[in-house]
Amino acid sequence: MSETLDLSHYAKPAADGTCDLELAVEGVHCGACIARIESAVKKLPGVADARLNFTNRRLHVSWTEGALEPARIIETLEKIGYHGHPFVPLRAEQEEAAEARRLTRYLAVAGFAAMNVMLLSVSVWAGSDMTPSTRDFFHWASALIVLPAAAYAGQPFLKSAWRALRSGALNMDVPISVGVILALVMSLAETAKHAPDAYFDSAIMLLFFLLVGRALEHAARRKTRAVAGNLAALKSDTAHRLTGGELVTVPVKALRGGDRVLVKPGERFPADGTVVGGGSEIDESVITGETARRAVASGARVYAGSLNFNGALTLEVSAAGGGTLIDEIERLVEKAASSKSRSLRLADRAARVYAPMVHVTAALTGIGWWLAGASLHDALVTAIAVLIITCPCALSLAIPAVQVVASGALFRAGVILNAGDAVERLAEADTVIFDKTGTLTLPEPRVVNAGSVDPDLLQTAARLALSSRHPLAAALAREAASPKPYDGVTEEPGQGVRALIDGAEARLGSAAFCGLANIAHAPGSSLIVFTHRGRSAVIAIAQKLRPDAVEVTARLRLLGLDLRILSGDRPESVRPVAEALGIAQWQGGLKPADKIALIEALKQEGRRVLMVGDGLNDAPSLAAAHVSLSPISAADLAQAQSDAVFLGERLGPVYDALRVARRARRLMKENLWFAGVYNAVAVPVAIAGLVTPLFAALAMSASSLTVTLNALRAARGVRAAPEQPS
Amino acid sequence: MNVLVYLIPMAVGLGLIGLIAFLWALKSGQYSDVDGAALRVLQDDDIEPRQHESR
Numbered sequence: 027m028s029e030t031l032d033l034s035h036y037a038k039p040a041a042d043g044t045c046d047l048e049l050a051v052e053g054v055h056c057g058a059c060i061a062r063i064e065s066a067v068k069k070l071p072g073v074a075d076a077r078l079n080f081t082n083r084r085l086h087v088s089w090t091e092g093a094l095e096p097a098r099i100i101e102t103l104e105k106i107g108y109h110g111h112p113f114v115p116l117r118a119e120q121e122e123a124a125e126a127r128r129l130t131r132y133l134a135v136a137g138f139a140a141m142n143v144m145l146l147s148v149s150v151w152a153g154s155d156m157t158p159s160t161r162d163f164f165h166w167a168s169a170l171i172v173l174p175a176a177a178y179a180g181q182p183f184l185k186s187a188w189r190a191l192r193s194g195a196l197n198m199d200v201p202i203s204v205g206v207i208l209a210l211v212m213s214l215a216e217t218a219k220h221a222p223d224a225y226f227d228s229a230i231m232l233l234f235f236l237l238v239g240r241a242l243e244h245a246a247r248r249k250t251r252a253v254a255g256n257l258a259a260l261k262s263d264t265a266h267r268l269t270g271g272e273l274v275t276v277p278v279k280a281l282r283g284g285d286r287v288l289v290k291p292g293e294r295f296p297a298d299g300t301v302v303g304g305g306s307e308i309d310e311s312v313i314t315g316e317t318a319r320r321a322v323a324s325g326a327r328v329y330a331g332s333l334n335f336n337g338a339l340t341l342e343v344s345a346a347g348g349g350t351l352i353d354e355i356e357r358l359v360e361k362a363a364s365s366k367s368r369s370l371r372l373a374d375r376a377a378r379v380y381a382p383m384v385h386v387t388a389a390l391t392g393i394g395w396w397l398a399g400a401s402l403h404d405a406l407v408t409a410i411a412v413l414i415i416t417c418p419c420a421l422s423l424a425i426p427a428v429q430v431v432a433s434g435a436l437f438r439a440g441v442i443l444n445a446g447d448a449v450e451r452l453a454e455a456d457t458v459i460f461d462k463t464g465t466l467t468l469p470e471p472r473v474v475n476a477g478s479v480d481p482d483l484l485q486t487a488a489r490l491a492l493s494s495r496h497p498l499a500a501a502l503a504r505e506a507a508s509p510k511p512y513d514g515v516t517e518e519p520g521q522g523v524r525a526l527i528d529g530a531e532a533r534l535g536s537a538a539f540c541g542l543a544n545i546a547h548a549p550g551s552s553l554i555v556f557t558h559r560g561r562s563a564v565i566a567i568a569q570k571l572r573p574d575a576v577e578v579t580a581r582l583r584l585l586g587l588d589l590r591i592l593s594g595d596r597p598e599s600v601r602p603v604a605e606a607l608g609i610a611q612w613q614g615g616l617k618p619a620d621k622i623a624l625i626e627a628l629k630q631e632g633r634r635v636l637m638v639g640d641g642l643n644d645a646p647s648l649a650a651a652h653v654s655l656s657p658i659s660a661a662d663l664a665q666a667q668s669d670a671v672f673l674g675e676r677l678g679p680v681y682d683a684l685r686v687a688r689r690a691r692r693l694m695k696e697n698l699w700f701a702g703v704y705n706a707v708a709v710p711v712a713i714a715g716l717v718t719p720l721f722a723a724l725a726m727s728a729s730s731l732t733v734t735l736n737a738l739r740a741a742r743g744v745r746a747a748p749e750q751p752s
Numbered sequence: 753m754n755v756l757v758y759l760i761p762m763a764v765g766l767g768l769i770g771l772i773a774f775l776w777a778l779k780s781g782q783y784s785d786v787d788g789a790a791l792r793v794l795q796d797d798d799i800e801p802r803q804h805e806s807r
Contacts, residue, residue, distance in 0.1 A: 057791030080788030130778055138771040142764050160756070167760055 033096040035280035036112040040088070044074055047096055049085045049110040050259040051078065051103065059108070066106050070098055082252040085110065112277065113259035122248050129241045132179040136234040139175030140227070143168045144723075147227040151720045158220060165217040168226040173210065179233050180206060182240065198377040198422045201384050205417035206232060212410045225414055228722045232417050235730045243426040246433050250442050254671070257442075257658060265296035268340070285343045289334045291519075292495035295341065301326045303340035309333040309497065312661050313642045315463040315594030317569055329642070331661050335497055336520050355645055358618055359667060362650035371447045372694055373425040380418060388412040391713045404715075412712040414722055416705055420729035424697030427737035432690035435741040439682040440673040441655075448669035450694070451653035452687035454634045458582060458680075459625065459651070461639035462593035462603055462614075463569060468675060469640070469659040471501045472570040474551060479563045486527060487556035487563060490515065490534045494523045498554050499534070501567045522554075532558035569599075571606060578677040579607045585684060588633075592621050594643045621647040638680060640664055655680055690740045697733045704729045 038046045051063065060078050063085060067076035072093025078085045087099055096112075103110040146164045150156065156164075180203070187203035190196060206229045213224040264275045268286040278296040281287065289295055291306070307319040312331040319335060322328060328341065392409030396402060432449050436442075443449070460466050476484060488506035491499040493515035503509075515525040522535010533540045533556070540555040542562065551568035572578075579589055590611045593600045597614035604612035613624070625647055628635050637644070637651035640660035648654040648667040656668040665671055672679035708725050711717055777783065 057794050060788060060791060061795050078788065079785040080791060081785045127778060130783070131775060134771060134774050134778070138767055142767050145763070146760070163756065164760075167764075171764060 032274050032276045032280070033100075033112055035277055036114060037096050039091055043091050044088045045091045045094075045096070046086065046088045047099065047112060048114070049087070049099070049103075049112050050256040051083050051085050052109040052111070052260060053107065054078065054080065054083050062106055063103065063108060066102050067099060070094055070102060082249075083256055084252075109260075111256075111259040113255070114279075119248075119251055119255055122244070122251060126241075126244055126248055129182070129237065129244055132182065133234070133237045133241050135175050136179035136230060136237050139171050139179070140230045140234040142171055143227045143230055147719065147723070161222065162217065162220055165213075165224045165226070168224065169214060169217060172226040172230045173214075176206060176210060176230055176233060179230075179237060183233070183236065196377055196381045198373060198381070198418055200377075201381045201413075201416070201418055202232070202236065202422065204385070205229075205413045208410045209414045212407060216407070223719050225411075225719050225722065228414050228719060228726065231723060232414075232419055232726060235419050235726070236422055239423040239426045242430045246430045247443075247446065250433060250437055253437075254442050254444070257671075257673075266290070281343050283343055287341045287343060289339045289341055290495065291334055291336055291338060292497050292500060293334055295328050295330050295332050295334065297330050297341070297343045299328060299341040299343040301328060301339050302342045304337050306337040306339050307335040309335060311463045311569075311595075311641070312469075315461060315641050315643055317463055317595055317599055331642070333497055355618060355642055355663065358622065358646035359649045359663070362622055362646045363667075371425075372450055372691075372698070373422075376421060376425075376698055377418075380421060384413065384416045384418075387416070387709065387713070394713075395715070408713070408715045411715070411717040411722075412709065415708045415712040415717055415725060417726070418701065419726045420701040420704055420733045421698065423730055424701055424733045424737075425694050427734050428690050428694045428697065428740050431737050431740040432686055435686050436670070436683060439686065440679045441670050441683045442673070443670045445669040448653060449687045449690050451634075451669065452636065452683055453691035455587070455636035455653055455684065457588045457590065457628055457633045458636045458638065459590045459592050459628075459647070460609075461637075461641060461644050462591055462600055463595055464640040464659060465638050465644075465657060466575055466591070466603055466607065466677070467569040467571055469657070471497070471552070471567050473502055473505050473565055474568045474570055475564075475566045476505060479565060480561070483556065483558070483561060483563045484565070486532065486558060487534055487565065490523060490525060490527070490532055490556070493517070493525070494534070498552055498567050499523070502534075502554060502565060527558060530559045532556070571603065572675060572677040574676045574678050576607060578681050579609065581681050582684070585681075585688075587636075587684070592616055592624060592647070594618075594621075594641065618643045618646045622650050625650050636684075637668075639668075655683065686740065689742075693736060693740050697736055700733060700736065701729065 033047070036047055040046055054060070054063070060080060063078050064076050067073060067085070067087055070089070072089045074088050074090065076085065076087045085103075100110045100112070146168050150161055150164050153161075183199045183202050183206070186197065187199040190200055209225045209229040213226050213229070217224050265278050265281055266288040267274050267276045267281065268288055273288060281297050286302070287296060287299070295308075301322050301324055303324060305321070305323040307321050308328060309317070309319050310329065310332045311317050312333075313329045322339070328339075388409045391412045392405045395405035395408050400408075429446070429449055433443050436449075445451075473484075484505060485507060488502050488504075489508070489510060490512055491502040492506060492509060492511040494500075494503075494517055512525045512527055515523050517523045518535070518539065522533060522539040524531055524533045524535075526532075534554065537543065537553065537555050540557045540562065542555055542557070551566045554565045554567060556563045556565065582589060588611075589607075589609050591600060591604050591607075591609050591613070593612070593614045594616055595614055600612055600614035604610075616624075621644070625635055625637065629652075634652040637648050637654040638656070639648055639654070640657050642661040642663055644656075645661070645664045645667045648656065648664055654668040654670075656665050656671050658665075658671055658673045660668070660671070670683060672683065704725070708717075711721070782789075
């Protein structure tokens with residue numbers, strides 16, 4: 027690129043005179059890549075450090091300020107075969123990293139304490155000939171280890187329980203906190219009285235198991251978040267900014283209101299704005315779903331993401347939030363999001379039933395024993411034993427464990443979750459609404475009549491098309507078997523390209539340019555004509571269905587789902603798609619507000635709607651639906667509203683997502699039932715006053731392991747997507 | 753059994769050293785790229801000598 031690339035927006039100056047830059051790197055797949063990238067970047071003058079994080083595919087470079095033009099780093103990567111995309115780490119991502127470290131510290135402390143205390147406890151259980159004074163010593167040693175460890179590692183549960191209680195709610199952390207605190211207090215009192223049983227080990231083991239669940243859940247979420255961050259960086263493009271008559275390539279994020287930007291044919295608009303120079307036709311299908319092109323000239327408003335077709339345009343970037351269409355959409359999104367009744371998560375629903383039941387049972391047990399003539403001390407000890415044994419170890423692991431395994435399986439299938447409870451809501455969907463443009467069809471137009479064109483003529487045309495930036499030519503160029511452009515190609519702006527091939531002139535472009543009379547063509551498709559040595563071919567280019575759309579919709583129907591299409595495009599272009607997929611209920615020409623109204627009507631019927639859409643115009647309906655999915659090519663605002671994003675050209679991930687989610691929900695319910703059965707067995711034993719610390723330890727470990735192993739089944743039968751993320 | 757008075761604190765103390773070592777490793781960022789560490793161990797730094805990073 028002859029223009030200079032300005033990256034000052036991304037480089038962060040540090041206090042010690044160095045500059046830092048983070049890059050998401052594409053194409054890293056093995057250990058050799060790490061060495062190649064790091065050594066190449068370190069050879070640049072002024073670079074102090076370069077380190078590639080293989081886990082999240084990010085390169086961190088720091089250099090002495092002023093000694094290096096940051097664009098050189100990207101050039102260097104390009105030279106050795108990698109694409110680097112600069113980005114600013116999200117604030118949320120940094121906070122999550124800190125949270126992950128905190129959780130790991132809690133986990134380490136709880137694990138350390140649990141192991142050491144178990145050593146002492148096993149001695150007490152096994153040592154039938156142990157003297158009471160030795161036993162007391164062991165108990166005091168346990169107390170010394172467990173009390174500080176529990177005070178530290180129990181923080182996440184205690185804090186969350188306290189928050190819940192203060193707002194008058196109950197969550198799973200309330201019974202956990204009550205159980206742990208009472209177990210510790212009772213054990214301390216018993217130890218002081220030289221009693222034979224203490225439950226220090228149960229309390230810390232409980233914390234350890236629960237922390238394992240939390241840490242795993244967090245790690246899975248963080249990994250998908252990092253991949254989503256990289257994908258966002260990969261998507262964010264550069265723009266050609268006009269600064270004092272000079273053209274500078276800047277990251278789109280660095281554009282400000284009032285900047286003037288040049289948009290060449292075949293490029294997408296980097297920002298919203300007003301056309302101030304030039305004239306062209308633009309494709310706004312990402313914005314409205316409408317596939318017919320719109321002619322624009324000076325004064326026309328255009329939106330980020332639209333595709334410029336014919337001529338170069340100069341654009342004046344409007345201030346953020348200044349676009350009338352965007353404003354309207356954002357207003358609808360806000361309204362839809364606020365009216366959406368948050369469905370209660372399964373875990374919270376279980377907690378609502380479980381917590382009061384446990385506490386009432388424990389209280390009744392204590393009162394019962396006391397009334398039956400037991401001493402106050404014995405009645406209290408039995409009541410606390412009930413609380414310890416019912417501590418929802420299995421229950422609090424039951425759902426997070428399934429969620430971790432399910433999100434891992436979805437990740438491999440090419441689905442990245444945005445919302446934590448998306449799995450549960452996906453499983454509940456009974457109606458699927460598809461957008462057409464970019465969702466059922468591929469985001470870019472394709473050649474649709476490849477079968478009826480002479481293969482060698484098509485290949486020659488495709489190779490010639492490699493030299494043109496026109497979007498129709500770009501679609502044709504995808505058909506080229508080898509990406510070798512011809513030499514000496516000249517482009518006639520707005521008409522086509524020509525070149526000398528095998529001693530004869532070949533032309534590719536409009537019918538008039540190729541000397542043919544105008545040809546009638548089907549609505550919704552564009553024609554491009556190719557002539558060479560008296561032979562000519564008419565190539566039709568149109569929106570094409572995703573390769574597996576027919577198969578996937580058929581399989582979705584087998585899952586018992588009701589399929590519909592709601593599109594912003596004209597009805598005559600929606601009909602063929604609906605007919606090809608066998609979807610009887612479809613509507614075209616809908617405005618964003620119409621789509622919401624239709625979704626609300628379905629909700630009134632008691633349906634749970636899954637919305638799959640990509641356009642800016644779909645963002646409000648994505649927010650309004652019970653659960654939503656977007657392809658990775660979707661507009662940013664649409665992606666931000668959807669619960670999950672799927673990668674690649676296939677529609678298959680939609681089916682995988684629904685299937686994995688349904689299986690996961692079944693496993694969650696199974697685990698909840700298992701926890702119920704466990705309590706049905708263990709609670710009577712505890713009420714009868716027969717629980718020993720050994721029994722408690724065995725019961726808790728066995729139930730936790732069982733639900734975790736059951737959760738692993740959520741990943742079965744999911745095949746990996748052909749395109750791996752990052 | 754008096755020997756236990758020394759042995760148990762010693763055992764716990766050794767465990768504590770391990771815990772502190774882990775917390776230090778966590779803090780110094782050694783767990784931030786677990787997948788990369790598995791591959792870096794195979795790099796031929798000794799064949800093409802290069803100074804090690806201090807991080």
